[in-house]
Amino acid sequence: MWEQLIEDAPRFFSSWNLLFLGEALLNTLLLSYVGAALGFAIGFCLAIGRHPRLYGFGPVRVAATGYVETFRRIPFLVKLMCVFFAFQLSGAQASLFTIALVTVVLSAAAFAAEIARAGIESVPAPQWDAAEAMNFSRWRVLTRVVAPQSWRVVLPPLFGYAVGFIKSTSIASQIGVMEMTYAAKILNTRGFSALLCFGTILIVYFLICWPTKRFGERLEARLGRRAKA
Numbered sequence: 001m002w003e004q005l006i007e008d009a010p011r012f013f014s015s016w017n018l019l020f021l022g023e024a025l026l027n028t029l030l031l032s033y034v035g036a037a038l039g040f041a042i043g044f045c046l047a048i049g050r051h052p053r054l055y056g057f058g059p060v061r062v063a064a065t066g067y068v069e070t071f072r073r074i075p076f077l078v079k080l081m082c083v084f085f086a087f088q089l090s091g092a093q094a095s096l097f098t099i100a101l102v103t104v105v106l107s108a109a110a111f112a113a114e115i116a117r118a119g120i121e122s123v124p125a126p127q128w129d130a131a132e133a134m135n136f137s138r139w140r141v142l143t144r145v146v147a148p149q150s151w152r153v154v155l156p157p158l159f160g161y162a163v164g165f166i167k168s169t170s171i172a173s174q175i176g177v178m179e180m181t182y183a184a185k186i187l188n189t190r191g192f193s194a195l196l197c198f199g200t201i202l203i204v205y206f207l208i209c210w211p212t213k214r215f216g217e218r219l220e221a222r223l224g225r226r227a228k229a
Contacts, residue, residue, distance in 0.1 A: 005196055012192050012200075024183035025204060027097060031179060032166040032208070035101050039108020039165075040158065046109060047116030053128055054120070054138055054146075064113070071110035076168045079103050084175055100172035100179075108165055115157050119150030152220070159216025163209045170205075180204055 048054045049064040071079065080103045087094050094102075123146050131141045173182035184197040 005193055008193055008196055012187070012196055017187065020187075021180070021183055021200070021204075024178055024180050027177065028166070028169055028179040029208070031097070031100055031104055031169040031172065031177075032162075035104030035169075036108045036162050036165045039105040040112040040162075042105065042109040043112025043114075044116045046113035047120060048142065050113070050117055051120055054142060068110045068113045068117075071106060072114060076103070076107055077171050077174060079107055080171060080175060096172075096175055096177045099175065100169070100177045103172075104165060104169065107168075108161070111161050112158065115154055115161070116150070118157075119154035120146055122153045123149050155216060155220045159213060159220075162216070163213055166209055166212065167205065 046064045046068060049057075049060045050068070052061065055061065074082075080100065083103045083106070084099050087099055127145055127149075128141070131145045136144065169179055170181035172179055173185065176182065180201040184201045188194050188197045
């Protein structure tokens with residue numbers, strides 16, 4: 001087996017295959033980072049809309065809570081299929097990549113909203129009362145009181161979920177999105193060893209996820225030092 005792997009390696013890592021894997025890697029990175037960034041931004045807006053002291057309109061709180069509680073409990077593959085068929089039924093023309101990206105955004109928004117809610121609620125009630133007594137606007141309460149303190153609670157699970165979304169993008173291969181897992185399947189069907197194909201993307205996924213996790217840890221440590229200063 002190892003002799004065959006060594007023999008196939010030069011052919012597997014040909015310039016054409018590397019370009020093919022590079023395109024798949026780019027799609028994986030776009031799905032992961034762009035999808036998670038957009039989803040996290042929407043999630044923070046949902047968390048603000050759910051909090052009665054930041055947003056007082058009841059129907060918005062109910063709608064945001066319903067969205068978060070629903071989408072957090074649906075598996076990623078089911079959400080992907082629902083979005084896929086929703087685009088088909090609506091008649092909207094969208095690429096498979098767009099469908100996968102929308103799914104990542106919807107999923108990331110739900111998880112980020114719950115994480116941000118926990119961060120907002122970690123701020124002690126007396127600090128809310130003091131800010132209101134000083135006649136702070138809701139925006140000023142959020143930016144001057146809540147956000148600086150909640151980041152230490154939000155960042156660890158947020159980056160944990162970001163790494164999870166990087167790995168979840170492999171499920172997009174089920175609808176034919178050209179990402180790393182789908183590229184490995186294609187190369188495997190062309191006669192290359194499964195160990196060589198999937199072993200290669202295993203290493204690539206690690207090289208994506210590990211720096212992301214380390215960046216989150218360093219950012220968390222830096223914010224912790226600033227809070228103590």
